[in-house]
Amino acid sequence: LDTDGALVVGLLGCGVVGSGVADRLLHGFPVCSTPVRLAYVLVRDLSRPRSPTSVHSHLTTLVDQVLNDPKVDVIVECIGGLEPAARYVEAALRRGVPVISANKALIAERGERLEAVARQYRTTLKYEAAVGGAIPVLRMLRHLASADEILAVGGVINSTTNHVLSQMEDGLSMNEAVRAAQSVGYAEADPISDLDGIDAAQKLTILVALAFGTWLPWNSIARCGIRQVSVDDIAAARRLGTRVKLVASARREAGNIAATVGPTNVPLNHPFAAPRDAENAFLIATRHAGSIVIAGSGAGREATAAAIMGDLHDVLRSATLTSSKETIHA
Numbered sequence: 001l002d003t004d005g006a007l008v009v010g011l012l013g014c015g016v017v018g019s020g021v022a023d024r025l026l027h028g029f030p031v032c033s034t035p036v037r038l039a040y041v042l043v044r045d046l047s048r049p050r051s052p053t054s055v056h057s058h059l060t061t062l063v064d065q066v067l068n069d070p071k072v073d074v075i076v077e078c079i080g081g082l083e084p085a086a087r088y089v090e091a092a093l094r095r096g097v098p099v100i101s102a103n104k105a106l107i108a109e110r111g112e113r114l115e116a117v118a119r120q121y122r123t124t125l126k127y128e129a130a131v132g133g134a135i136p137v138l139r140m141l142r143h144l145a146s147a148d149e150i151l152a153v154g155g156v157i158n159s160t161t162n163h164v165l166s167q168m169e170d171g172l173s174m175n176e177a178v179r180a181a182q183s184v185g186y187a188e189a190d191p192i193s194d195l196d197g198i199d200a201a202q203k204l205t206i207l208v209a210l211a212f213g214t215w216l217p218w219n220s221i222a223r224c225g226i227r228q229v230s231v232d233d234i235a236a237a238r239r240l241g242t243r244v245k246l247v248a249s250a251r252r253e254a255g256n257i258a259a260t261v262g263p264t265n266v267p268l269n270h271p272f273a274a275p276r277d278a279e280n281a282f283l284i285a286t287r288h289a290g291s292i293v294i295a296g297s298g299a300g301r302e303a304t305a306a307a308i309m310g311d312l313h314d315v316l317r318s319a320t321l322t323s324s325k326e327t328i329h330a
C-alpha cells in the first residue's frame with residue numbers, strides 16, 4: 001500500500017474494458033474502505049482521445065515503468081489477446097505482484113501455466129472478468145466445485161452472438177447486427193472470434209478448468225459459430241416454439257469431458273432462451289445441490305469493470321489477511 005494507505009493499481013490497456021476500470025478508479029472507488037489509486041495506464045498511443053479525459057495524466061507507453069515500480073500493488077490487465085499480455089502478466093507474477101486479467105484468450109491458452117507461476121511466487125491471479133462480464137460465475141463455480149461434484153456446466157456465454165441473434169429476430173440482417181454489436185463495444189477486435197465460436201470456446205475452457213480441474217485446449221472443443229445461421233433458420237425456430245442460441249456446454253462422460261459450442265434450438269421455457277442482447281446465462285448441474293442458473297450482463301464496459309472491481313476487493317482482502325497473519329505469527 002502507498003504511504004497514505006491507498007492500494008496502488010497499474011492498468012495495462014485502455015480500450016473498452018480498461019477505460020471502464022480507469023473511470024471507476026478515478027472516481028474514487030474504495031475497496032474494503034481502502035482508497036485505490038490509479039498510478040499508470042499503459043497504452044500504445046498517447047495522442048488518442050480517451051474517456052474519461054482525466055486518464056491522460058496517467059498514461060504511459062513504457063511497460064517497464066508500470067511493471068517495475070515497487071509502489072504498484074496490483075496489475076490489472078485489459079490488453080486482450082495472447083501477446084504481449086502473456087509476457088507482461090507473467091513478469092508481474094514473477095515479481096510477486098497480484099494480477100487481475102479480463103483476458104479469456106490469455107487465460108484459456110496460458111491459465112494453467114500462469115496459475116502455477118502465481119503459486120510459485122506466492123501471489124494471486126484473478127480473472128472473473130474473463131467470463132460472463134458482471135456475472136460472478138467463476139466465483140460460484142469455485143464455491144460449488146469445492147463443496148459438491150459438478151456434473152455439467154454451460155450456457156449462452158458470448159454476448160456478441162447473442163446480440164446478433166436477438167437483432168436478427170427483430171429483422172436485422174447478420175451484417176447490420178454485427179455492426180451494431182461492434183458499435184456498443186461487445187465484439188472482440190476481430191469479431192470473427194465471436195462469430196466463429198472461438199471466444200465461447202475459450203470461455204468454456206475456463207469454465208471446465210474450474211468445474212472439473214482440467215485445462216482443456218480451447219481449440220480441441222468441437223465448435224461451430226453462427227455465420228451459417230440465416231434469418232430463415234430463426235423464423236423456423238420461432239415456428240417450432242424455440243429460439244436459436246449459441247450454446248457452450250461441457251459435461252463429464254465416462255471419465256472424459258465432452259465439450260461443444262454451437263447454435264442450438266432452445267425451447268422458450270429453457271433458461272438459455274431468456275438472455276437478450278448482451279446478456280449471458282449459465283447453468284451448473286451438481287450432484288447434491290441440483291441445478292443452479294445465473295444470468296446477467298455478459299459484456300461491455302461497465303459490466304466487465306464491475307467484475308474487475310470484485311477481484312480488486314479479493315486481492316486486497318487476501319493481502320490484508322496475509323499481513324494480519326504475518327503480524328499474528330511475528
Ligand code: HSE
Pocket residue numbers: 130131132133157158159160161186187188194199298299300
Ligand atoms: N466479445 C465478448 C462477447 C466480450 O461478445 O461475449 C465479453 O467477453
